Amino acid sequence: MNKQRAKEIAASPVMANVIYNGTQIYIQGVDEKNETARIYPLDQPEKEQEVSLNSLLEQ
Structure with a gap:
């Protein structure tokens, strides 16, 4: 994931579907x-x- 997108997700009140090692x-x-x-x-x-x-x- 790129840096900017990760920052957007972290700052957003809307839950994004992000996976790490198969876990949300x-x-x-x-x-x-x-x-x-x-x-x-x-x-x-x-x-x-x-x-x-x-x-x-x-x-």
């Missing part, structure tokens, strides 16, 4: 410098992690 996730924020996103699975908000933007897929 929520993007909390984007680190433009490192090209990573702070995410968590929708059903497990306690499992927050930072991942590469390249590993995210919008469906």
